[in-house]
Amino acid sequence: MNMKKTTSLLLAALAALFTLPTAACGGEEEKLCSYDISATYSAEERTLTGTVTFDYFNDTGSEISDLKFNLWGNAYREGATYSPVSRESQSAAYYDGTNYGGMEITSVEGCSAWEVCGEDENILSVALPASVFPDERASVTISYTLTLAKVNHRTGVTEENCVNLGNFYPVLCAYTGEGFVQTPYYPTGDPFVSECADYKVTFTLPENYIAATSGKETSRTAAEGKIIVSYSLENARDFAAVLSDGFSTESVRTGDTTITVYYTGDQAPAKVGEVAAASLEYFSEKFGEYAYPTLSVAMTSLSVSGMEYPALVMIDDDLDTSDAVYTTVHETAHQWWYAMVGSDQVRAAWQDEGLAEYSTLCFFESNPVYGFTRTAMLDAATRAYRAYYSVYSQIFGEADTTMTRSLDQFAGDYEYANIAYNKALIMFDALRSAMGDDRFFGALRNYFERCKFTLAGEEHLIAALDEKYDVEGMIDGFLSGKTII
Numbered sequence: 001m002n003m004k005k006t007t008s009l010l011l012a013a014l015a016a017l018f019t020l021p022t023a024a025c026g027g028e029e030e031k032l033c034s035y036d037i038s039a040t041y042s043a044e045e046r047t048l049t050g051t052v053t054f055d056y057f058n059d060t061g062s063e064i065s066d067l068k069f070n071l072w073g074n075a076y077r078e079g080a081t082y083s084p085v086s087r088e089s090q091s092a093a094y095y096d097g098t099n100y101g102g103m104e105i106t107s108v109e110g111c112s113a114w115e116v117c118g119e120d121e122n123i124l125s126v127a128l129p130a131s132v133f134p135d136e137r138a139s140v141t142i143s144y145t146l147t148l149a150k151v152n153h154r155t156g157v158t159e160e161n162c163v164n165l166g167n168f169y170p171v172l173c174a175y176t177g178e179g180f181v182q183t184p185y186y187p188t189g190d191p192f193v194s195e196c197a198d199y200k201v202t203f204t205l206p207e208n209y210i211a212a213t214s215g216k217e218t219s220r221t222a223a224e225g226k227i228i229v230s231y232s233l234e235n236a237r238d239f240a241a242v243l244s245d246g247f248s249t250e251s252v253r254t255g256d257t258t259i260t261v262y263y264t265g266d267q268a269p270a271k272v273g274e275v276a277a278a279s280l281e282y283f284s285e286k287f288g289e290y291a292y293p294t295l296s297v298a299m300t301s302l303s304v305s306g307m308e309y310p311a312l313v314m315i316d317d318d319l320d321t322s323d324a325v326y327t328t329v330h331e332t333a334h335q336w337w338y339a340m341v342g343s344d345q346v347r348a349a350w351q352d353e354g355l356a357e358y359s360t361l362c363f364f365e366s367n368p369v370y371g372f373t374r375t376a377m378l379d380a381a382t383r384a385y386r387a388y389y390s391v392y393s394q395i396f397g398e399a400d401t402t403m404t405r406s407l408d409q410f411a412g413d414y415e416y417a418n419i420a421y422n423k424a425l426i427m428f429d430a431l432r433s434a435m436g437d438d439r440f441f442g443a444l445r446n447y448f449e450r451c452k453f454t455l456a457g458e459e460h461l462i463a464a465l466d467e468k469y470d471v472e473g474m475i476d477g478f479l480s481g482k483t484i485i
Contacts, residue, residue, distance in 0.1 A: 001190050001353070002305040002327045003417045031057045031135075032235065033197040037169055040204040041243060046101075046157050048146040052169050055139045058132045060175050065131045067138075068180035069124040071116065072167035072192070073146045073155055075185035077102030081120040085153055085303065086187040088413045093151050093303035095159040101149035105170070110140040120184045124170050142170050151303075158301035160264055160317060163243035166309060167192065171238070174455060183346050186407040188416045189353075190307075190338075190345045192238070196453045199233040203241065210247040212262040212298040214239045214311040233311060235291065235453050237342050240309035242298035252277050257290055263299040268321045272297055275325045275370065276313075279332045279363050286362065286441060287336050288448040295335070297328060308334035308356075325370055326360070333359035341448055342455040349416070350403045350479075351458055354424020355444075361425060378429055381422040385485055388418035401481035403427075404458065426485055427478040431471055439468040 039050030058064050075084040078100040085093045105124055108114040113127040124142070132138045146168055149156045154166035173180035174193045181193050203211055207225050215231025222228075233239055246264040253259070254277040261269040261276070276297050284290045292311040302316040306327040313331035315324055337355035338345070345352060364372035392399035392415070400409075403419055410416040432440040447456070447464035458479075466472045477483035 001307050002330045003413055003421070031059065033057050033172060033195075035169070035197055035199050035201075035239070037199070037201045037239070038204075039168070039202070041163065041206070041209070043163075043206055043209075043245075046148045046150070048148065048165065048168060049144075050146070050169060051141060051143045053139065053141045054170075054172065055137060056132065056172070057137050058134050061134050063131045063133055065128055067126045067128065067140065068173040068182060069126070069142070069170035070167075070173055070183075070192075070194075071103045071105070071118075071122055071124055071170055072185055073101065073103030074116075074121050076100060076147075076149045076151070076155065077121070080185075082184045083187050084155075084185050085151065086413050089303040093153050094149075095152060095301075096150045099149050099151070101147040101151075101156065103170075104145045104147075105142065106145060107143045108140055109143075110138070118182055118184070122184050123173070123182050144170065152301040153303055154307055154314070160301050161244065161246065162264065162298070162300040162317075164300055164302075164314060165241040165243065166307060166314070167238070168241070169239075172197070181346075184408075186346070188410050188413055189349050189407040189420065191407055193342075193344055193346055193455070194237050195342070195455060196235050196237050199236060199239045200230065201233075201239055201241075202228060202230040203243075204228050205243060206245065208245045209243050210245075210249070210262065211241050211243050212247070212260070212296040212312060213241040214292075214296065214309055216293045233292065236310040237339055238309050240312050240314075242296075242300050242312075242314060244300075254281050255284070255290075257293060257295060259295045259297065261297045261299065263317070265299075265317060267299045267317055267319075268324060269299070271321055272299070272315065272324055272328050276328050276332055278367060279329045280335070282363050282366060283333060283336055283359060287359075287444055288340075288452065290335060291340055291452070292335075295332070299324075306331045308338055310335070310339040322371065326364075326372065329363050330356055330360045333357075333363070336448060340452045342453075343461075344455065344457070345407075347406050348404055348458050349407065349420040350424040350427075351456075351461060353420040354428060355461075357421045357425045358428035361429070374429075378426070381425045382485065385418050385422040385426065388414065388422075389485075403479045403481070423478065423485065427475070430478075431465060431474065434471060434474065435465070435469040440465075443468040 034055045036053040039048050041048050111126045112129045152158045174195050215233040219230045247262045250269040251260045252273045259276050261273045263269045296312040298314050299317040307314040308331045333356040338352040343351040361377045365374040389399045443465045
């Protein structure tokens with residue numbers, strides 16, 4: 001996610017006044033779970049009615065008797081404990097006043113019992129008819145209705161009538177040695193932790209709608225005023241889409257990847273497509289090959305600058321060209337640091353956000369034609385971080401500068417952005433300066449190669465860096481808050 005627009009407003013306003021246990025990285029390619037999703041969108045009712053046939057492969061090494069699914073769409077319901085939209089973003093998000101949506105589970109087949117539970121009705125618990133042992137499979141079919149709020153956010157109908165479908169289906173919770181990870185939809189940051197799976201997704205849409213999706217189109221039919229379009233995506237952490245009856249498209253091809261920009265107004269689709277292609281090529285060369293056959297760039301309304309999903313990024317359609325270029329590069333970098341190499345975005349947000357932000361710096365450093373420089377970006381991050389430290393120290397008596405903490409431990413978007421983005425960028429630049437370019441980028445290539453398609457812990461990234469050069473103590477100084485900037 002890119003919070004540049006939000007944090008700039010917050011800075012002006014303020015001026016005026018656990019590591020996740022994971023499976024080991026690398027090794028042989030593992031068998032995957034799969035989702036087969038069929039969903040129908042009703043524009044009149046603002047609903048997506050769907051079924052998910054989920055094929056579970058037990059690679060946990062443990063006996064599994066029930067499955068836990070995240071119901072991210074239920075965070076938009078009235079009465080939710082945690083709002084999906086932060087306090088700072090409420091006015092930008094709810095363009096028609098506060099309103100609500102929600103995710104209703106209507107049935108689950110292939111189970112002995114099911115219930116909606118969790119701290120904030122955010123979990124679907126499915127009891128299996130029989131235990132599934134390691135390397136065995138089980139299948140369940142979940143029927144649901146997602147009601148969409150009118151909101152400029154990851155999931156909702158936007159001010160410009162785009163339909164943002166992030167996290168639009170029940171998603172299996174990531175599994176650790178302690179069981180399935182169950183996390184509420186915290187309003188700050190990206191509260192999602194998921195593992196890779198294969199996807200087949202079919203949308204039934206009004207005939208005038210165009211869909212930007214994470215997948216490659218495999219079939220299309222039309223009948224009775226509807227279109228039925230199917231997509232596939234392999235080895236992906238998530239699947240997302242943006243629908244609109246006003247989309248135009250521009251496509252560009254780089255290598256084996258087709259990049260398509262979806263836009264509705266007078267944005268700069270050619271420029272956005274150009275920089276998406278250039279950054280995808282740069283990151284592929286710098287870190288490792290992009291894994292997917294397509295990349296969709298959807299220009300849509302958001303209360304933040306951008307949001308990432310595998311093979312799809314959402315870019316706020318209200319950005320000027322310069323900010324749209326910057327955000328596109330940042331969200332494309334997330335294809336490496338989040339989509340392909342996963343991490344715990346809830347408890348170690350610096351790991352993917354910091355790497356995406358620093359990768360953005362590296363791209364612009366190598367492509368000065370876009371007007372961003374390493375010096376200017378580093379100076380801006382340093383100034384912003386020091387301003388945060390000064391303001392929080394004055395208001396609260398101290399500023400928490402620790403980097404490894406849960407999203408619910410941040411006071412809000414302003415603190416989160418300065419720790420997960422700005423301080424992390426400063427840290428990675430300091431590491432690069434200490435290690436030298438060859439060691440630093442070699443370490444990131446090793447990290448990518450060993451950990452792609454897995455959930456990598458902080459320890460995996462630290463180990464990749466430390467084996468090239470003794471930087472563990474330096475990293476600990478930043479993460480613990482001991483290092484003074």
